[in-house]
Amino acid sequence: MNEEQTIAINDLKSIKDYCLALLVRREHSQKELLNKSLAKGWDADSIVAVIDDLAMQNWQSDLRYAESFTRYRINKGYGPLWISYELRKNGIDNYEVDDVVRQLAGSWMDLLEQVYSKKYKQASVLDRNEWAKRSRFLMQRGFSSTMISTLFDHLNIKL
DSSP states (O other): OOHHHHHHHHHHHHHHHHHHHHHHHSOOOHHHHHHHHHHTTOOHHHHHHHHHHHHHTTSOOHHHHHHHHHHHHHHTTOOHHHHHHHHHHTTOOSOOTHHHHHHHTSSHHHHHHHHHHHHSOOOSBOOHHHHHHHHHHHHHTTOOHHHHHHHHHHTTOBO
């Protein structure tokens, strides 16, 4: 075995050890592992090979990552737009978050109502500024304007 092969084997072991150390702490998407490993200065082809191997051995799973991430963010009160955006940003394109929300909160509207009730006291009439402030908060959490209007109608909140 020549020196280059020894270095390559050592790099693969280092990459694998690094990725496993990350995965022990929490689930990571393949894209996250790739980006964090690239920041360490390793070769992209070597990193991809290690990540593919970890996925084949089921040490890494984008599905588990998506479920874990979705569950965590739903529990923190984030809506479908925000969660879907963050998942896409981390390399998860085709994951259906609605199944997880049904398990945890029943529906997006139930979750939206929980988030709203936790933050604001019930009021039947709001001035325009307060209505806009509350709507902005919910939009920043990833709920659509249609969902927010439906919630305000459901709670009989008027301008």
